[in-house]
Amino acid sequence: MMSKSTPSPQKIFLWNILGSLSTAAISVLLLLVVSRTLSDFEADIFSIAYAIGNLLNIVGSFQVRNFQATDIKGKYQFYDYLMARIWTCALMMAATFIYIYWQQYDSYKSFVILLISLYRMTDAFSDVFQGLFQQKERLDIAGKSLCYRNILLFLVFSCALFMTKNLLVSLFLLCLVSICFIFVYDISYTKQFLEISLKSRDRRIVLLLLKENLPLFINAFLLVYIYNQPKYSLDGLLEAGVVEQGIQKDFNILFMPVFVMNLMMFFLRPMLTKLAIHREKKDIEGYQSLKRNIFLILFLFTGLVFLGSYFLGIPVLSILYSTPLHQYKESFLILMLGGILSSFATVFDNLLTVLRKQKVLVVSFASSFLVSLFLSDHLVRSYSVFGAALSFLVSMSVWLIISIIIYQLVKDKEF
Structure with missing residues (x-):
């Protein structure tokens, strides 16, 4: 069982900074690796696909994080935030398929967009756990999650791209590792504060949260x-x-x-x-x-x-x-x-x-x-x-x- 002792404010601040820096750096570093490894044609596709992924990520997160972190009175339970995030992440992937079909991109560009959207969806899903950590004034845990995950993802993507020179294979591994990290780290630490349950509740509460x-x-x-x-x-x-x-x-x-x-x-x-x-x-x-x-x-x-x-x-x-x-x-x-x-x-x-x-x-x-x-x-x-x-x-x-x-x-x- 992990300790629930709260670290010093300085340590919390430090990890929050490191997590923020890693989040700021990951997109920069991914484009750097792509631009140095692949052709301008593939770098252009990666660039616009990442921009599309950033837009679709808003669908996945539904911008609930700041509301969740400032829900001091506990108007909604974590279960409500979690279920809302599952719904919005599903909506995000549905929107991805609709967008690709609407734009009539070729198969290569479509798969790049799909995989980057899936990766950004994992970011949106991880964010609901980080919102809980912030609400509990434990941004050190959220910072560690961001820092460790982004470093791991960069290393996996870079090694895969250098070894295979294949953007699709590298993006697939990026998504796989990101999903695994959420289960190994985010969900494990969440259990310090509460039990995660997907038991049936009044869905109107989740709808009210999304409406708000x-x-x-x-x-x-x-x-x-x-x-x-x-x-x-x-x-x-x-x-x-x-x-x-x-x-x-x-x-x-x-x-x-x-x-x-x-x-x-x-x-x-x-x-x-x-x-x-x-x-x-x-x-x-x-x-x-x-x-x-x-x-x-x-x-x-x-x-x-x-x-x-x-x-x-x-x-x-x-x-x-x-x-x-x-x-x-x-x-x-x-x-x-x-x-x-x-x-x-x-x-x-x-x-x-x-x-x-x-x-x-x-x-x-x-x-x-x-x-x-x-x-x-x-x-x-x-x-x-x-x-x-x-x-x-x-x-x-x-x-x-x-x-x-x-x-x-x-x-x-x-x-």
Whole structure:
């Protein structure tokens, strides 16, 4: 029987950081291995398939994690969260098949998308256990799960790809190992806190949970679609033969630091749970102090990231991926600026979730989505990668501005 003793706050913080870093790094490293091992044609397919997998992952997770972690009163039991996740993961895979059929991709591209979607589905399923660990203020366990699993998956995928030079075989092994890890690690540690049961209960409770989180799901789906819209536009041009092979890979390489930067929220997750606790206890001083610290950390982090990107970004990425990217420096800096704006918008949105005002977030996400939908194809067709970067920056600006306006309107109701 594993010990239930709680480690020090420093150890919990350290493991949360390591888990967050590994999550930020895994997609970067997988693309790095693919781009260095396979052709531009296969790297392009992997890039767009991963973007599609990220979008479908939102269906699998249904964006319940923040709600689960801040469910301090225990409105729903873990069983409800688990059953909801099983349903949404099944829906995710169904959506994958529908998407592949709708797009009429060739068999190779279809199988790559299917396997990457399956891998991202395991991420979504593992997340429900990590949500429990966070709710119990044991982010060290969640961090270890992410860290160990991502390291293992990277090693398995890399070795398989180097040995076989076969992307499909490597992705199949990636999925298999990921599924096994959930049973060996996540489920085992969950039994420290409760017994896992799939006994029959009132399904209306699970439906109520999903209904309550529906606005968060819609918001997240729209956001990831906005993030990926330029990639979809580039994919359409690639399928039509308008642009050369490798441009999808190049854009994904440029976009990687943007995505990694936005994962700053992994570091702030413990603070969000504590915000909910302060609010529940009516601790106004503690709540306001913690909120100020969140923005201070974000200001410092994003400032350092942008400076590093300006001086080191393109040279490091070019060497790391063995791909010349110097012609994209302006596009890269525009993408990084958009990523900074999205990080601040994400914080405002999470504050509104703590206040249980997530329904109103649909306004900001829908506005940004519509801007991206109308701008992206035109800008990408006219200016290629630079146009894709501009589309992203404008969309993120709209998202942040409207999020701030909404927060200002409801913040007086924090207590």
